Amino acid sequence: MRANLTIDSRRLWDMLMDTAQVGGTPKGGIRRLSLTDEDRRIRDWFRAECEALGCSVHIDTAGNMVAIRPGKDNSRKPIAMGSHLDTQPTGGKFDGILGVLGGLEVLKTLHQAGYETTSPLALVNWTNEEGARFSPSMVGSAVYAGVYSQAQMDAVQDKDGITQGQALEGIGYRGTVKPGDLTFQAYFELHIEQGPILEEEAKTIGIVTGIQAIKWFTCTITGRESHAGTTPMAYRRDSLAAFAEAATEIRRIAIDHDGLATIGIVNAFPGSPNIIPGEMRFTLDLRHHKDEVLKTMVSKARIAIAEAATRHDAAYEVAPLQDSPAQPFDATCIAMVKAAAEKLGLPAREITSGAGHDAMYTARVCPTTMIFVPCAGGLSHNEAESATQADCGHGAQVLLEAVLAYDDRG
Amino acid sequence: MRANLTIDSRRLWDMLMDTAQVGGTPKGGIRRLSLTDEDRRIRDWFRAECEALGCSVHIDTAGNMVAIRPGKDNSRKPIAMGSHLDTQPTGGKFDGILGVLGGLEVLKTLHQAGYETTSPLALVNWTNEEGARFSPSMVGSAVYAGVYSQAQMDAVQDKDGITQGQALEGIGYRGTVKPGDLTFQAYFELHIEQGPILEEEAKTIGIVTGIQAIKWFTCTITGRESHAGTTPMAYRRDSLAAFAEAATEIRRIAIDHDGLATIGIVNAFPGSPNIIPGEMRFTLDLRHHKDEVLKTMVSKARIAIAEAATRHDAAYEVAPLQDSPAQPFDATCIAMVKAAAEKLGLPAREITSGAGHDAMYTARVCPTTMIFVPCAGGLSHNEAESATQADCGHGAQVLLEAVLAYDDRG
Numbered sequence: 001m002r003a004n005l006t007i008d009s010r011r012l013w014d015m016l017m018d019t020a021q022v023g024g025t026p027k028g029g030i031r032r033l034s035l036t037d038e039d040r041r042i043r044d045w046f047r048a049e050c051e052a053l054g055c056s057v058h059i060d061t062a063g064n065m066v067a068i069r070p071g072k073d074n075s076r077k078p079i080a081m082g083s084h085l086d087t088q089p090t091g092g093k094f095d096g097i098l099g100v101l102g103g104l105e106v107l108k109t110l111h112q113a114g115y116e117t118t119s120p121l122a123l124v125n126w127t128n129e130e131g132a133r134f135s136p137s138m139v140g141s142a143v144y145a146g147v148y149s150q151a152q153m154d155a156v157q158d159k160d161g162i163t164q165g166q167a168l169e170g171i172g173y174r175g176t177v178k179p180g181d182l183t184f185q186a187y188f189e190l191h192i193e194q195g196p197i198l199e200e201e202a203k204t205i206g207i208v209t210g211i212q213a214i215k216w217f218t219c220t221i222t223g224r225e226s227h228a229g230t231t232p233m234a235y236r237r238d239s240l241a242a243f244a245e246a247a248t249e250i251r252r253i254a255i256d257h258d259g260l261a262t263i264g265i266v267n268a269f270p271g272s273p274n275i276i277p278g279e280m281r282f283t284l285d286l287r288h289h290k291d292e293v294l295k296t297m298v299s300k301a302r303i304a305i306a307e308a309a310t311r312h313d314a315a316y317e318v319a320p321l322q323d324s325p326a327q328p329f330d331a332t333c334i335a336m337v338k339a340a341a342e343k344l345g346l347p348a349r350e351i352t353s354g355a356g357h358d359a360m361y362t363a364r365v366c367p368t369t370m371i372f373v374p375c376a377g378g379l380s381h382n383e384a385e386s387a388t389q390a391d392c393g394h395g396a397q398v399l400l401e402a403v404l405a406y407d408d409r410g
Numbered sequence: 411m412r413a414n415l416t417i418d419s420r421r422l423w424d425m426l427m428d429t430a431q432v433g434g435t436p437k438g439g440i441r442r443l444s445l446t447d448e449d450r451r452i453r454d455w456f457r458a459e460c461e462a463l464g465c466s467v468h469i470d471t472a473g474n475m476v477a478i479r480p481g482k483d484n485s486r487k488p489i490a491m492g493s494h495l496d497t498q499p500t501g502g503k504f505d506g507i508l509g510v511l512g513g514l515e516v517l518k519t520l521h522q523a524g525y526e527t528t529s530p531l532a533l534v535n536w537t538n539e540e541g542a543r544f545s546p547s548m549v550g551s552a553v554y555a556g557v558y559s560q561a562q563m564d565a566v567q568d569k570d571g572i573t574q575g576q577a578l579e580g581i582g583y584r585g586t587v588k589p590g591d592l593t594f595q596a597y598f599e600l601h602i603e604q605g606p607i608l609e610e611e612a613k614t615i616g617i618v619t620g621i622q623a624i625k626w627f628t629c630t631i632t633g634r635e636s637h638a639g640t641t642p643m644a645y646r647r648d649s650l651a652a653f654a655e656a657a658t659e660i661r662r663i664a665i666d667h668d669g670l671a672t673i674g675i676v677n678a679f680p681g682s683p684n685i686i687p688g689e690m691r692f693t694l695d696l697r698h699h700k701d702e703v704l705k706t707m708v709s710k711a712r713i714a715i716a717e718a719a720t721r722h723d724a725a726y727e728v729a730p731l732q733d734s735p736a737q738p739f740d741a742t743c744i745a746m747v748k749a750a751a752e753k754l755g756l757p758a759r760e761i762t763s764g765a766g767h768d769a770m771y772t773a774r775v776c777p778t779t780m781i782f783v784p785c786a787g788g789l790s791h792n793e794a795e796s797a798t799q800a801d802c803g804h805g806a807q808v809l810l811e812a813v814l815a816y817d818d819r820g
Binding site: 193194195196197200212214216226227228229230231232233235238240241243244245247248251254255260261262263264265266267268271272273274275276277283285287321353354355356378379380381 | 603604605606607610622624626636637638639640641642643645648650651653654655657658661664665670671672673674675676677678681682683684685686687693695697731763764765766788789790791
C-alpha cells in the first residue's frame with residue numbers, strides 16, 4: 001500500500017501559485033507580513049483546508065496553528081511537519097510556504113489514499129518566522145520551545161507602535177492552547193535551500209544535518225585622520241589600510257576552516273576623498289556548523305584585526321552583537337530523510353543550514369530535521385525567488401516518506 | 411646693512427594672535443569665510459597696516475589685494491610675497507595667514523630699518539583660497555593667472571544662493587584693476603606645511619620644489635549580493651573581498667613609487683550585516699610630484715582593481731573625478747630659499763607640497779616658490795592647528811632673505 005503513496009506535484013504547484021495571490025506583488029513575489037490581514041486570509045484558508053481533510057486545528061496563545069490528523073493510536077504524540085506562511089516585505093513564493101503546503105500535500109495524499117498512520121500527524125504554521133514586521137524572527141517557534149516568553153513576544157512593537165500581541169488579537173488568532181503543550185514525536189521541515197549549493201552540484205535533496213552557529217560583531221579600527229596630500233605613506237595611521245588587510249585575512253580564515261565570514265557593512269570616517277580615514281567601522285558575521293570551530297575562527301579573526309591594526313599603529317575594538325550556537329539535528333530523523341532520497345533515487349547531499357528556521361527551536365524540544373530543495377541561483381528573500389515544480393514535488397515526496405518511515409518505527 | 415635686517419618674531423606672533431580674534435572661535439581657531447563681514451574686517455585692517463608702511467594698495471576685480479612698497483627703480487616689476495586671510499569654517503590661526511602676516515612683518519622690518527630695495531615689493535592677499543564658502547578653492551589666484559574667468563568666479567553660489575560676485579561687492583572689495591595686469595618678477599609664499607614631515611625630521615624650513623599632481627577617481631566594484639549564511643565562500647562574488655585586495659595593492663603601488671594613495675570614502679551595498687555586498691563604491695586619490703610617475707601609478711591602480719575584481723568574478727569601473735597636473739617651482743627662487751636657510755643655519759629639506767596653494771597658479775605666470783614651516787602633528791584645517799613663534803619667525807626671516815636675494819640679482 002505504501003508503494004502507491006505518491007504526492008501530486010501538480011496539485012502542490014497549483015496550491016503554491018494560487019495562494020501566492022494572497023499578498024501577491026506585481027513582480028510575482030509575496031508581501032504577507034506577519035499578523036496583517038493578508039496573514040489572516042492565508043491562515044483562514046489553511047484552517048479550512050486542514051479541516052476539510054478531517055484535521056482538528058489548534059491555535060496556541062502565540063498564534064501558532066497546529067492541524068492534527070488522527071492516527072490509529074492517538075495516545076501517541078503526533079509526528080509533525082510544518083514551516084511558516086508569512087513572508088518578507090518583498091518575499092518570494094517558496095520561503096516557508098513550501099514547508100506548510102508540502103505538508104498539506106502530504107495530508108491530501110494520505111487522505112485521498114485513505115492511509116491511516118499509527119501515530120497522529122501534525123502540520124504546523126508557525127507565527128512570524130520572518131521577523132520583518134516584528135523583530136526578532138522565528139518568534140512563534142521560540143515561544144513554543146520556551147526560548148522567549150509569551151509576554152516578550154506580545155510586547156514587541158512594529159514601526160507604527162502596534163504590539164505583536166495586539167496584532168495577534170486583531171486578526172483573531174490568539175488561541176487558547178499554551179505553547180509547548182502540544183508536543184511532537186518528531187518535526188520535519190521542508191524548505192528551499194536559500195543558497196546555491198544544491199543547484200551548483202545538481203542535487204535535488206539537501207539532507208539537513210543542523211543549523212550552523214552564528215556570531216556577529218561590530219568592529220572599529222581607529223588610526224589617525226590626516227591629509228591625503230601632505231601625509232607621506234610612512235607617517236600614516238590609515239585605518240582603511242588596516243581594515244583591508246584584516247578583511248582579506250578573515251576571508252582566508254573562513255576558507256581554511258570551511259566556515260563563512262562576511263563583512264556586510266563598512267564605513268570610513270570622516271569620509272572625504274582627501275582625508276585618510278581616522279576610523280573604520282564594520283560588521284563581521286562568522287558562521288560554522290561546529291561551535292568549537294567557530295570559536296577558533298573568532299579567535300583568529302580577532303588576531304587578524306589586532307595584527308592589521310598594529311601594523312598601522314591603530315587601535316581596534318571587536319564587540320559581540322549576536323551569538324547563536326550550532327543546532328545539530330536528530331540522527332534518526334536525518335537517517336530517514338537520507339533513506340527516502342535513496343529509495344526515490346534522488347541525487348542528495350548532506351548540508352548545513354546557513355540560515356535560521358523554526359526547526360532550530362523545535363530541535364530543542366523534539367527530534368527534528370529539515371529537507372532542502374534547490375532554488376534558482378540560491379536567491380531568496382526576493383520576489384524573484386524561484387523553485388521548480390519537479391523539485392518542490394520531490395521535496396514533498398521525501399517529506400511523506402520520512403514521516404511514514406518515522407511512523408513505521410512504531 | 412643687510413646683516414642687521416632681522417624680523418621681530420614677537421611682533422609677528424602678536425599680529426597672528428591679535429588678528430585671530432577676527433572670526434575667532436571659542437576653541438581657539440578662526441571661522442573667517444571668504445567675502446563675509448569677518449573677511450571684510452581683516453581686509454580693512456590689512457589695507458590700513460600696508461598704507462601705514464607707505465604702500466599703495468591695489469584691488470583687482472577678483473578682490474585680490476596687492477600692496478606695493480616702492481623701490482629705487484619702480485620701472486621694475488615688484489617681487490611679491492603673499493597668501494590668504496580667509497579660513498576654513500573651523501580653521502586654524504596659521505593656514506594662509508602666516509604667509510600674509512609674515513610678508514607684512516618683512517615690510518615692517520624693512521620700513522623700520524629704512525631699507526630701500528631696488529625693485530618694488532608686493533604683498534598679496536588672494537581672494538577665497540579655501541573654497542569653503544564658494545567652491546572651487548584658490549579662485550583669486552586662478553583668475554589672476556587666467557585659469558578661471560572673472561565671470562566664472564562671479565557666478566559661483568554659496569549654499570544660500572548668494573553669488574561670489576554679489577558677496578565681493580557686498581563687502582566693498584570689487585576693485586577696478588584687471589586681474590593679471592599687475593605682474594610680478596617673482597612670488598614667494600610662506601605657509602605651514604600642513605603635514606608631519608618637517609616636525610618628524612626636526613627641520614625648521616621646507617624648501618618647496620613644487621606642487622604634486624593629483625588625480626581623483628570614483629570606483630565601483632560589482633559582484634553579486636547574496637546571503638551570508640547560505641552562500642559558501644567558493645560560490646561568492648564578494649565585492650568587498652575584491653575591494654580589500656585592491657586597496658592593499660594600491661597602497662603598495664604608492665609606496666613603491668614614492669607617491670601617495672588614499673581611499674577616503676567607502677560604502678558597501680546594500681549594507682546589511684548578513685548580506686554579502688553586491689557593490690562597493692569608493693574614492694581614490696593618487697598623488698605624485700611627477701606627472702609621468704602619477705600616470706604609471708594610475709595604470710597600476712587600474713590593473714590592481716581589475717585583477718582583484720576578476721579574482722572575485724566581479725565587474726569594476728574607475729571613473730576620473732578630478733585631475734590637476736604637477737606644478738614645479740622656479741629653480742632660482744628655490745635656490746634663494748635654500749641659500750637663506752643655509753645662511754641662517756636652519757635645518758631644512760626639500761619638500762613637495764601635497765596640498766594646493768595660490769602659488770600653484772602664480773607659478774604659471776611668474777617664477778614662484780614656497781617656504782614651509784612645521785605645524786604640530788601635521789594638523790591643519792582644524793581649530794587646533796598650531797605652530798611655534800620661533801618657527802613662524804624663522805619662516806618670515808627666510809622669506810625676507812629670499813626676497814632681498816632676489817632683489818640683489820638686479
